[in-house]
Amino acid sequence: MKAIAVSVWIFINLVFFGMCGYIYLLWSQYWHYISKHQQHSNDLVRKSDNRPLVDYFQDTIQLDEHIEHLPQDINWGHQKTTPVIVRRKSKPRFTKIRFTDPPSAALPCGPQCNSSNKLTAFKNQLIVRLRRVLHEESNVFKSRADNPYSVSYSGRRGVSAGTSPQKLVCDLYRSLPRVHTITGQSKAFAGTELGRAIPPAPLFAVNERYNNCAIITNAASFIGSKLGPLIDSHDLVLRFNHAPTAGYEADVGSKTSIRILNSQVVSKPQFHFLDSEMYQGLRLLAWDPSNYTSSLYQWRQKPDFDVFSPYMTHRQLYPETPLYMVDPRDLWRLWDFLQARTPARIRRNPPSSGFLGLALLLPHCSYVNLFEYVPSMRLTKRCHYFDDNEDASCTFGVWHPLAAEKLLALSLNTAPDKTVFQTGYITVPGYQTWGC
Secondary structure (H helix, E strand, O other), X not given: OHHHHHHHHHHHHHHHHHHHHHHHHHHHHHHHHHHHHHHHHHHHOOOHHHOOOOOOOOOOOOOOOOOOOOOOOOOOOOOOOOOOOOOOOOOOOOOOOOOOOOHHHHOOOOHHHHOHHHHHHHHHHHHHHHHHHHXXXXXXXXXXXXXXXXXXXXOOOOXXXXXXXXXXXXXXXXXXXXXXXXXXXXXXXXXXXXXXXXXXOOOOOOOXXXXXXXXXXXXXXXXXXXXXXXXXXXXXXXXXXXXXOOOOHHHHOOOOOEEEEEHHHHHOHHHOOOXXXXXXXXXXXXXXXXXXXXXHHHHHHOOOOOOHHHHHHHHHHOOOOOEEEEOHHHHHHHHHHHHHOOOOOOOOOOOOHHHHHHHHHOOOEEEEEEEOOOOOOOOOOOOEOOOOOOOHHHOOOOOOOHHHHHHHHHHHOXXXXXXXXXXXXXXEEOHHHHOO
């Protein structure tokens, strides 16, 4: 009996110490993983002062016939790739996100671009890349580290398969019927000098309607597109930040009805907000993010950038130029809508100006055409059509939840693939068109 008792005692101790050793091994591996990824997370996490001026998708895709396998643990629901006949090779492709030359770097967008096989392959690889980036961004370690606006989301994620563009647009209408701007009657601004400087008339009149509206991104894929006449034929044209038209009219047109500006452009001297004619004689809409749960008063006390001083100065210098500011709480309503319809975690930073522009125009336009919001086959490594910068911050994963935005935009789109990936724009019918 004593021998049996000793044997049992030894066995229990072996099991106990074995479990302790195993737990220690797991714990040490966990912290090794944390430390290994900490520097990478720090590189990804940008303080607000270093927020990039990039509001659109811009990554390079090497067009070939290899379609990457996706993680199968995510239901992508409303976005499907198009079947295409491909030849397989033994080695897997795109094991990591890489910056490779786009198809336009190898051959001009000529007769080959009309090939349905090439167009379909480009579309499929674009969707695959967006999903891959979204999946990698949803990494729980990155997600915990990258939360500068104290976002605490507890709603649903994902959407059932087969969701129609009409339902998605009407869901957006129910989430945010219109983008609100700060008014002089807002409690946080009423009776203040800033409140008195805000234009009394709204950005859009109640019954202001347009047939076709165009949203023009700053993407370098406009170069050589000859889209200028088509863009200028729209009833309303929306542009972003400091993107010029002079000298680029053939590709991006010359008409500008509204310009959306992020708070860096408004506050930083290098963008000449207070003296450039680019910001005069048209409707301007500035935005600056608040914390996820901040009130207007808290945001007024501590904006992300000092937008209020240049705002006041601009209103004094150019009282005939209507300058508005987005209610920052609407940025997070848009973010909530995006996260609720994305199966993976998205970046906890505000949506891009492009997505904001879409929400702004849908109540007032029968159709909204977003040019180069989803990249066409003219995709290049350059950031903007107006400079030669090839900065890596122009990729879709640096600050805004761009990969999620582009996948949702493809689901909102009603234009054919040739229009999207060859001509260079998606079409989203407005709220009234869908009867929302």
